[in-house]
Amino acid sequence: MKNAPDPFSVWPDVEHCASAALRPNLAGRVLLRFAAPPDELSLRATLWVGLSTAAACLALTLAFQTWREHRVTGDALAQWQDLAALSSPASTDAP
Amino acid sequence: MPCTLASPVAPPDGPPLDLVKAAQAGTLSAQSELIHAYQARLAGFVYAMLGRAAPVDDLCQDIFIKMLRGLPHLHSPELFEPWLFRMARNACIDHTRREKWRHIFTPFDPATDDMPIPVDAEKRDRAEALLALLQRLHPRDRSILIMAQQGLSLAEMARTCASTTTAIKTRLHRARERLRKLYEKRA
Numbered sequence: 001m002k003n004a005p006d007p008f009s010v011w012p013d014v015e016h017c018a019s020a021a022l023r024p025n026l027a028g029r030v031l032l033r034f035a036a037p038p039d040e041l042s043l044r045a046t047l048w049v050g051l052s053t054a055a056a057c058l059a060l061t062l063a064f065q066t067w068r069e070h071r072v073t074g075d076a077l078a079q080w081q082d083l084a085a086l087s088s089p090a091s092t093d094a095p
Numbered sequence: 096m097p098c099t100l101a102s103p104v105a106p107p108d109g110p111p112l113d114l115v116k117a118a119q120a121g122t123l124s125a126q127s128e129l130i131h132a133y134q135a136r137l138a139g140f141v142y143a144m145l146g147r148a149a150p151v152d153d154l155c156q157d158i159f160i161k162m163l164r165g166l167p168h169l170h171s172p173e174l175f176e177p178w179l180f181r182m183a184r185n186a187c188i189d190h191t192r193r194e195k196w197r198h199i200f201t202p203f204d205p206a207t208d209d210m211p212i213p214v215d216a217e218k219r220d221r222a223e224a225l226l227a228l229l230q231r232l233h234p235r236d237r238s239i240l241i242m243a244q245q246g247l248s249l250a251e252m253a254r255t256c257a258s259t260t261t262a263i264k265t266r267l268h269r270a271r272e273r274l275r276k277l278y279e280k281r282a
Contacts (some may be wrong), residue, residue, distance in 0.1 A: 007274055014217060
């Protein structure tokens with residue numbers, strides 16, 4: 001514990017390596033990119049993603065509505081069939 | 096005597112308020128000077144967070160561009176440093192998440208190899224040894240340790256992490272203990 005090694009004693013080496021990993025003229029490149037008009041490709045990609053998401057939401061909504069209508073129709077059909085069975089001559093005959 | 100981490104690299108006193116305000120106003124020379132002033136520290140932060148040299152340049156570029164876009168909306172220029180490191184921290188965490196998904200779908204992508212850094216091999220080996228240990232910590236703890244090493248105060252780190260000073264102090268202490276134990280095991 002008394003002479004425990006200090007891991008951060010090599011921190012200056014980390015900063016030195018990090019600086020060496022930077023390509024030259026970072027400030028110039030950043031300012032150039034900042035001043036450039038928005039990338040057309042990324043605009044197209046954003047538009048594509050937005051439209052796809054909207055289309056998917058619309059498709060899901062239509063599918064859900066269709067399912068609901070089908071369920072309601074199915075319920076109504078079952079009720080009609082029950083009524084038809086009750087009012088048929090076979091069901092009204094006295095035992 | 097308990098093991099203590101080396102005192103952090105003496106930080107600059109923060110950028111002069113005039114420089115930040117001039118950069119906010121759009122003065123190119125001020126923006127360039129601000130980038131120059133912070134590029135080494137930011138690169139060190141990103142390198143330590145990610146543990147790899149390959150993404151450092153691109154990520155630093157992205158962070159500085161976000162900085163330039165967000166500068167007009169920074170209402171307190173005196174909080175520039177914690178604001179910048181908060182962006183850097185979030186960018187590193189987002190990058191790590193994206194890489195995780197990329198590795199799932201392309202596990203044998205050669206782009207995952209790191210790039211060689213043109214420095215003295217001994218320095219590189221020492222730095223990589225420390226970074227390997229840092230990667231074993233939780234990203235939150237890692238970012239706090241690195242920010243402490245960069246010279247940010249507890250209050251600034253709390254602001255960066257949207258936490259309280261007490262919580263940061265506790266977390267920092269635990270992270271240092273864990274790193275010390277990992278380092279001793281390795282040694």
